[in-house]
Amino acid sequence: LTSERYGVRRLPFSRVSDGDVAFFEQIMPGRVITNAEELKPFNVDWLKSVRGCSKLMLKPQTTAEVSEVLRYCYERNLAVNPQGGNTGLVGGSVPVFDEIILSTVLMNRITSFDKVSGILVCQAGCVLEKLNEYLEEQGFIMPLDLGAKGSCHIGGNVATNAGGLRLLRYGSLRGTVLGLEVVLADGSALDCLASLRKDNTGYDLKQLFIGSEGTLGVITAVSILCPQKPKSVNLAFLGCQSFAKVLETFATCRAMLGEILSAYEFMDEKCMELVERHLKLTSPVTDSPFYVLIETSGSNSTHDEEKLNNFLEQAMNSGLVTDGTVATDEKKIKMLWSLRERITEALTHDGYVYKYDISLPVGKLYDLVTDTRARLGPSAKSVVGYGHLGDGNLHLNVTAESYNHFLLDAIEPFVYEWTARYNGSISAEHGVGFKKKQFIQYSKPKEAVHLMQRFKAMLDPKGILNPYKMLPSSS
Ligand code: FAD
Ligand code: MLT
Ligand code: ZN
CATH class of the missing domain: 3.30.43.10 (Uridine Diphospho-n-acetylenolpyruvylglucosamine Reductase, domain 2)
Structure with missing residues (x-):
């Protein structure tokens, strides 16, 4: 070895x-x-x-x-x-x-589901999509959704504090997770599996394990608050001529759609090229520099459709969007979502992927893509931007025929320095893991990292849980 x-x-x-x-x-x-x-x-x-x-x-x-x-x-x-x-x-x-x-x-057993409170308790190894299917049968859904739903486990979701496609509407797992059962490094089990909306008895220990990426304990069970399945869902897939228009469209749809807005995602034309080329998907709208996907979820289809149509009329008439399509039936909704959800998969067909998951003030979001593209020039195969615009979360991805450390040196720490300059986060939702642990200081002061190391040493004194991950080594 x-x-x-x-x-x-x-x-x-x-x-x-x-x-x-x-x-x-x-x-x-x-x-x-x-x-x-x-x-x-x-x-x-x-x-x-x-x-x-x-x-x-x-x-x-x-x-x-x-x-x-x-x-x-x-x-x-x-x-x-x-x-x-x-x-x-x-x-x-x-x-x-x-x-x-x-x-x-x-560890994939569902322990209980309360139809009155919407609280689900299950083991950590339940697959996200399976949980969602189980809930849908009872008129509920999971409060999170991601492209990896068919494989990722709820325990992994909690361990990474996964964000995903519904965060705009239902908030982060820090709000929806009500309780956790965790086994600590020495084998002792910590039962904080409360199923209460409100509980102010001492420190909220579960928060320490949410997003701890397997370094503080093994999550074995989760209690989570699940929303009602919306009765009416609409999707609009629109083309925009500039990123400024993507932003203005967001402001307009927030104002006009209000409480029924459930997702606002964006992708650039390079992303569309990749899903078309590598996955043979077809774009439903004419070629545009940017695309946005807007989802509404509500309880009254007539009311929701009317609101969406008013917004679309306004967006078209004012030139915010130049082309678009709307879906209300499940099949077309799925098809439109796949254009956005499957970018990750399309990128892997393009070559080696350098993946960045950045939080930034929303107005600055796309400048990082433009600057990175200009900096790398032809040494990169593709430089693309997409993400959860409604959450201020950019996914910047660079591809190359194969792994190349010169290219990596051109990207890092450039991307992290750029992000720190605008007080962004070098990991919005994917976590730090192995790849980003030496860059955590771009987003956290050294006192904060030091305190994290002290928590780690207290809960796992021998450092046996997921060593080499998340935290820079103390030395
Ligand atoms: P794993 O990959 O197995 O593990 C992830 C981390 O959690 C590791 O550090 C591991 O040690 C730890 N861990 C896993 N289970 C436990 C446990 N029971 N107890 C303690 N630690 C544990 N992420 C997003 O945030 N938003 C997205 O929209 C999104 N979309 C994705 C789309 C695709 C196609 C893919 C491939 C990934 C996507 N991801 C996304 C990233 C990933 O799916 C999430 O981070 C997910 O939450 C990981 O869950 P998992 O079960 O696969 O965990
Ligand atoms: C997404 O939003 O598609 C996921 O976070 C995965 C990715 O960043 O590629
Ligand atoms: Zn994402």
Whole structure:
């Protein structure tokens, strides 16, 4: 085993022995994976950009099993990498060296759903889309939605504090998650699985684990507040001639659609080219420099359609948008959403992807794309911008035929410095993981990072949980 990978040195954790494997086999027979071929997909991230060399994956089914595993690993000084659906985009979900992969794939039971309060309690390994389907049957939906819904787990969503396509309407998981059950590094289980809207008894400990990316504890169960399934959903897909018009359209639709606005997403023409070329999707509107996707969700289709039509009339007449299409039926809604949701997938067909997930004052959002494009010139294959405009969240992506460290040096720290200059965040929703941990100081003062390191040392004194991730090493 190499002791250095990606410029990081392996910390002095124990190595998994035959005795360790035998112990795990005894507590969870048949759910201990040591076969190299079987381990392969769990050692590489979704973007195929970072690879670990774990020799062991464990698949617990219960919180008690997670406790038992961690108690043992803590005792033996074995490093552990919690893993959900492995759709993370910052290299946090796969080991760097030989950390044990602790997968939530078999922790997929729904514990309860209260139709009066809309509160769902479930195990951490439930797949987001499955939860949404379950809720839809009862007239509810999950408060979050993302392109990775078919694979990502709710525990992974909470661990990354995932944002996604519905945040504009239902807010972040910091508001909708009501309680968590977490197993700490030493194996002790923390039951904060409250199902209460209001609870002001002491520090709100669950917040510490939301967005902690597997570094402070393993989330084993989640209690989450779910909204009613909207009775009427409309989608408009529109073309804009400039980014200034994208912004003005946002201001106008916020004013005219008010409470029924549920998503405002944007993509540039390069994104459209990529989804058309690589995924064979077709644009429903004439070529434009920018596209916006506006979703309304409400309870009265006549009222909602009238509002949307008034807005569209105003936007067209004032030249804010030059072309567009509207959908009310599920099939067309899905088709229009896929143009935006599948950009991530289209990018992977374009080549190696350098992915940036930036928060900025909304007026500055696209300048970063323009400046990066100008800086990189022909050394990049594509430089594209899309994202959750309504949340001030830009996804800047650069592609190249293959990984090239000269190109990386031209992008970083340029993008981070640019972001810091405008008081933005170098990670809006994807997290810090392995890839961005040395850049956290662009968005957090050193006192804040130091306090984070103290929390980490307190909750995980041996540092066995997701080492090499999120926080820069103390030295
Ligand atoms: P993983 O990738 O398995 O893990 C992510 C991190 O969480 C790792 O650090 C891991 O150690 C930790 N972790 C996982 N489970 C647990 C647990 N039970 N306890 C403790 N730690 C745990 N993200 C967004 O925010 N918004 C989007 O719109 C969005 N869209 C995406 C679209 C696509 C096509 C893809 C591939 C990804 C997208 N993502 C998005 C990123 C990713 O899907 C999210 O970060 C997601 O929340 C990760 O969930 P997961 O179960 O796959 O977690
Ligand atoms: C998205 O909004 O599409 C996701 O965050 C994934 C990505 O940034 O590519
Ligand atoms: Zn996103």
